[in-house]
Amino acid sequence: MEEEDDCPELVPIDSQPGPAARQIPVTIITGYLGAGKTTLLNYILTEQHNKRIAVILNEFGEGSALEKSLAVSQAGELYEEWLELRNGCLCCSVKDNGLKAIENLMEKKGKFDYILLETTGLADPGAVASMFWVDAELGSDVYLDGIVTVIDAKYGLQQLKEEKAEGLVNEASRQVALADLTIINKTDLVEEEELNQVRDTVRSINGLVKILETQRSRVDLSDVLDLHSFDCQDGAKLTEKLQLVTPTRPHLDKSILTATFEVTGDLCEDALNTFIQDLLWEKKFCNKAGEPMSVIRLKGIVSFAGKAHQVMLQGVHELYELNETPQLWEENPHTNRLVFIVILYFLSKYHKISQNTLKSVIVTEMRTCLRKEPGQEHPAGDFYFCCCDGWS
Numbered sequence: 001m002e003e004e005d006d007c008p009e010l011v012p013i014d015s016q017p018g019p020a021a022r023q024i025p026v027t028i029i030t031g032y033l034g035a036g037k038t039t040l041l042n043y044i045l046t047e048q049h050n051k052r053i054a055v056i057l058n059e060f061g062e063g064s065a066l067e068k069s070l071a072v073s074q075a076g077e078l079y080e081e082w083l084e085l086r087n088g089c090l091c092c093s094v095k096d097n098g099l100k101a102i103e104n105l106m107e108k109k110g111k112f113d114y115i116l117l118e119t120t121g122l123a124d125p126g127a128v129a130s131m132f133w134v135d136a137e138l139g140s141d142v143y144l145d146g147i148v149t150v151i152d153a154k155y156g157l158q159q160l161k162e163e164k165a166e167g168l169v170n171e172a173s174r175q176v177a178l179a180d181l182t183i184i185n186k187t188d189l190v191e192e193e194e195l196n197q198v199r200d201t202v203r204s205i206n207g208l209v210k211i212l213e214t215q216r217s218r219v220d221l222s223d224v225l226d227l228h229s230f231d232c233q234d235g236a237k238l239t240e241k242l243q244l245v246t247p248t249r250p251h252l253d254k255s256i257l258t259a260t261f262e263v264t265g266d267l268c269e270d271a272l273n274t275f276i277q278d279l280l281w282e283k284k285f286c287n288k289a290g291e292p293m294s295v296i297r298l299k300g301i302v303s304f305a306g307k308a309h310q311v312m313l314q315g316v317h318e319l320y321e322l323n324e325t326p327q328l329w330e331e332n333p334h335t336n337r338l339v340f341i342v343i344l345y346f347l348s349k350y351h352k353i354s355q356n357t358l359k360s361v362i363v364t365e366m367r368t369c370l371r372k373e374p375g376q377e378h379p380a381g382d383f384y385f386c387c388c389d390g391w392s
Ligand SMILES: Nc1nc2c(ncn2[C@@H]2O[C@H](COP(=O)(O)OP(=O)(O)OP(=O)(O)O)[C@@H](O)[C@H]2O)c(=O)[nH]1
Pocket: 031, 032, 033, 034, 035, 036, 037, 038, 039, 040, 120, 121, 150, 185, 186, 187, 188, 189, 214, 215, 216, 217
């Protein structure tokens, strides 16, 4: 049979016939300096799990550290490997080097069941997450399972509040915004009142995230591993989650928030793609000073005309995916739900994006997506915007 020109590279089948090779989940563990990430890793490694877990540490080395420690645990035994990376920053090298190193290692040592990746406390895990996500798309051996952010109960609030130069959002807040799961650790060091404040602040940044509270990062492993956060097979789970999103108020530096939009009807796929690309890639939605609204995480369940199944939308930074889920639409009319966790650069006192501006921008665009033909009437549909009151 003739192959098409643009056919993806064919991979020779040299393995035994049988079920397709299972992809290995990667969980990214992030969190500010000293929050308890390594404690969490050690806890997971030493708990009974019957998994062969590989751990990659992405610590900043002195100067240009060329090696990364890779601990592998198997049946409670720990041994260490060294991953050679081209430079000291995993974000920059993981693409061409890190994954390759993992794959080579698996060839040498046999497959792992699970990979845990601890990023440095100052990292923006978005870059690392994006790379694993893209790579999974390209038929890699691994897939991104979830992003876990550990927060220090005692110093977390201070870290989340930290003021950066105008227009910049601190790393601690970005880490919370991106997370699928947050673990507020070191609860032994704070009173209830302080803990409530940390919890509220985390919630104010990320209205979707699950929050656990721990001492010594002791978690139920089933709460941390195999989250399938990006998995369209779990469409029903996301639908449920999106309905439960907590309205958030802009947190302390008033710059990251969670906004939910609901609209009923069937969306036009092309129009939705254009809207998302304008938002994520073209960065067309700006405040008066021309600073774009920047999306950290985007999730949604949408309905496309002519499709019986729900479609899942996932976005991390500038990457996004629309995938059909196994879930059929039951309710009628169909309710499209989008949740944005966004940075609004309105730190600058003179150039605030107001809640209403954001709302009208998104609503106008969503209405366009609903229009089946240019010039056609908008179908009836209510937009629901969930955000705090009293914010201008
Ligand atoms: N009191 C208290 N201390 C804790 C808890 N969890 C961890 N620690 C301590 O906090 C310190 C930092 O923990 P790590 O696990 O190394 O934190 P980390 O996030 O990996 O730190 P970096 O890699 O340096 O960013 C260690 O001394 C831990 O023993 C806790 O629940 N309570």
